């Protein structure tokens with residue numbers, strides 16, 4: 302019985318060493334070497350090559366090495382076995398750090414001071430909005446969205462969330478579905494996207510959505526932070542809104558094409574901050590520990606945790 306590590310873009314040997322230490326009796330195999338396909342009971346995947354998981358007759362479960370599973374559903378030959386994803390405090394904490402950092406950057410006007418420093422320009426500014434006067438709207442109130450919301454509230458922001466199904470979260474204004482979208486956007490000065498990429502959410506961050514954001518807020522216009530997935534955003538629409546001044550700034554960790562092509566105007570736009578899809582990286586120690594515990598659960602006849610619903614796509 303073996304565990305197959307199927308990944309592209311990550312250092313598979315780091316992951317193998319970590320899994321081997323945690324599962325000493327289980328052979329850990331990789332796509333880059335010959336292995337017995339009948340012996341594979343488990344797969345841990347990050348963007349495995351299309352079709353590479355077909356023909357594993359004894360496969361019992363596939364584990365995403367990240368919180369998102371869109372990379373799995375992109376494979377039209379994905380085996381029909383239970384799929385579990387990452388829900389882990391290490392990853393969640395990293396994402397909340399990213400969200401709080403960039404909300405605070407916009408609250409405290411840091412991009413402006415960075416430019417002033419380059420120009421050696423001392424422009425004292427007494428108009429400093431309080432966090433409580435800035436409305437953050439989080440799209441996606443799941444594991445990551447709810448943790449980010451709590452931590453933004455600790456900083457004093459006025460936080461709301463939007464999700465597919467209606468939710469009650471103590472201290473949080475909540476909105477749901479297409480019917481809740483207009484009111485949610487109208488009270489949002491900083492929009493934080495932590496949605497999964499599904500057929501329903503693809504292209505959500507488009508011209509229509511951006512036009513619905515609040516223009517009357519204390520920051521003088523709305524800002525966008527997308528750390529969900531690049532497929533959620535229409536980059537041409539974001540650039541158009543920035544150039545029109547209806548969007549004041551954007552921090553993007555994810556892109557329509559990754560790595561972001563060198564000729565993308567996002568790299569050099571003065572109102573855009575680019576990070577290389579590492580808002581919440583999967584740290585091998587933490588994530589291999591989580592998945593090894595899941596394998597031990599299955600071996601003990603216990604149910605898998607954090608199983609995704611293939612019909613919803615997340």
Ligand code: NAP
Pocket residue numbers: 367368369370392396440441442443444445446463464465466467478495496497498499501502528529530554555578579580581582615
């Ligand atoms: P999650 O727990 O599954 O939460 C997803 C949230 O999105 C839920 O609140 C869900 O609504 C909402 N949602 C889904 N489809 C929707 C729709 N059509 N309309 C409105 N709301 C919708 O996922 P998570 O663990 O928070 O992770 C979210 C995403 O973050 C991942 O899928 C991944 O793409 C991204 N991510 C990015 C990084 C990075 O480094 N940039 C790292 C980790 C994760 P319900 O509550 O009603 O189900």
Ligand code: GLV
Pocket residue numbers: 366367368369370387581583
């Ligand atoms: C990273 O993007 C993840 O889905 O965990």
